[in-house]
Amino acid sequence: MNELITKGEKAKKAARLLSVLPTGVKNTALLTIADGLAENSAYIIEQNSLDIEDAKRRNTPSAMLDRLLLDEKRISAMAEGIRQIADLPDPIGRSDGMVKTPIGLLIGKIRVPIGVIGIIYEARPNVTADSAALCLKAGNAVILRGGSDAIRSNIAISDIMCREAQKAGIPDGAVSLIMDTSRETAVNFMKLNGYIDLLIPRGGAGLIKTVVNNATVPVIETGAGNCHIYIEKTADLNMAKRITVNAKTSRPSVCNAAETLLADRDAAKTLLPPVLTALEEKGVEIRGCPETREIFPHAGAASGDDWGTEYNDYIIAVKVVNGIDEAIEHITKYGTKHSEAIITSDYNMSQKFLAEVDAAAVYVNASTRFTDGFEFGFGAEIGISTQKIHARGPMGLNELTSLKYIIYGNGQIRE
């Protein structure tokens, strides 16, 4: 707890200073940090290799080892990402205008930093660099709590970031890393009211759930994506094939990848076989409902669990539905309010799907894979919110800010 309070106090002080720091100072600091990371890549890789050795000793699965691994290329990409953040417009201080009230008060909202942002994450050390850079650019102090698997990598990265940032005039405490990676400290971190203004978990469903259940500070849930592609009966076959294959196979491990395919009964016999064949050719395992298996006997059988599972893998669940209402019903029941797509040539179906599907991003005739801060033009993102307050969908710099009302008067009192 002492480490948390000490770092919380320092972060709070730093946040006050950061909130009024000129854009130029923040940008220079980000460029200095990027250079520092690139120049010290050998040291980062050395520390990372110790984490990797430990992880191997614990028989960590290869997919996780890959997430943990840093090499020259990845560090260079990390530095480049920070340079791009420096290039983005500074959201702080903007106003959409002011209004004059009948009694002459001039009232407006200006964009201000949130304050102190906590990030809790797992074994991806690149999160250390990119979250801290985004928070800094938006004028926030950040307290990072990464997983124990990546602790040496995280210390190396955050040490370099702190040193370089301070050289460039960023206040001490603006970026800090919790050294104690125990579960108890993580839970205390989630309850650090008075120090943390917003906590963002970045990781798998288990981490998100732990944070939601334990946190007493405001939280934005991110990431869980059980996304659907719904092939409506008027869908163009080629489009259905291209989009489904793209949404499932272009990067199966990410949250905007499709996990379930829904197809209208009226067209399932014509549309499903070519789409499923195309998926199989890409190495995707098909788990179908009984009707799907009649049409496409190759398919394995989907169990009840399949509809709610985010595979993050080369597997897809397939269900034949009786029109758009059943499709929307299914998505409402099993979806995670992330990204949902309809493939259709029918105007009314497209409008109904857009209106009735409750998700951060609802697509007509495009791949769910576009739900991403870069693709949406934000330049960077800190995660994809699947909750409905504060921010929904990709969270860029703007979503890392708050608002403040400023009121200019000349002696007004309330009658």
Added chain:
Amino acid sequence: MNELITKGEKAKKAARLLSVLPTGVKNTALLTIADGLAENSAYIIEQNSLDIEDAKRRNTPSAMLDRLLLDEKRISAMAEGIRQIADLPDPIGRSDGMVKTPIGLLIGKIRVPIGVIGIIYEARPNVTADSAALCLKAGNAVILRGGSDAIRSNIAISDIMCREAQKAGIPDGAVSLIMDTSRETAVNFMKLNGYIDLLIPRGGAGLIKTVVNNATVPVIETGAGNCHIYIEKTADLNMAKRITVNAKTSRPSVCNAAETLLADRDAAKTLLPPVLTALEEKGVEIRGCPETREIFPHAGAASGDDWGTEYNDYIIAVKVVNGIDEAIEHITKYGTKHSEAIITSDYNMSQKFLAEVDAAAVYVNASTRFTDGFEFGFGAEIGISTQKIHARGPMGLNELTSLKYIIYGNGQIRE
């Protein structure tokens, strides 16, 4: 728990239907509800008088009895408030525009309801009517959990609202009241993830704290207001007097009332005595720091606790500070990020105060009492957020909505 799940399920279903309900239906329903409340005022007053009798039997303080009391005038004001909500523009379905990406996707955000909103409150039965009306107008289902003191009044009001709403085409379950007023059920209500998209506590500091500590659903903290008036040394004396008296005494029980006065040492001897005399004339008890008491010997002594206390009463704490930095330091330490005001004639001081004070509303030369949805032109409010995510300051209809990205494609896939 059964009552919560049953009402949660119904609210979720209702929310889906409400989200696509035309504005006209919602407005007609609100007018029908307003008429229903006005026409059934005798029944509401009868039920309320039973609550009042019970409260008297428990020796409830008179200030609390007053909050609980409903009479013809208050019910008529309640109905009128709902009619005004019907008159407000519907925020749902609006978009600030769409953008075309380089590959031809048309991406935009549209305003959608949040879904199911939980309101947890104490003994003010008017909250039942006005929260439900605001939630409905913004297309949300609402589950109300009022205090046991007002249970009969709340049942009467919510029964009438439900009956009238359904007559006008609002789905069943759109408005519901938790009948079980036990603490255990309240805590379970705060953990109703999967049913409640946002929980708003409306009440005193104790309720807010309980909600923050127990809730696992997203919460917006409201209301706690330890507001300051800072009299800078160049302040106009008359303005300082008028604004301080207004901020303290025009309605001491509300959250935007001033609780502490800070005065610059350089001008304290000239400015403080007339301001404090004016306060005393209004019956305000002065609790001063040692320097204040030297200048104004009438004043009682402020203890350390006074700086952090929201009196909600005819009491003010007064402290002499060594310039704006100490004033901001004090506000940062003791303020609740609600409303803060500086009285000054110095341009640079005004700008520094606006930039460095972290609060929902920061005033120059005006009373803190203006922090209010009506005064800010929102037409109505559901509370004043003192946290920094989603909504800050007065929360009107817009703050009861979320956003959804809609994306129109013609076959785009992500490379």
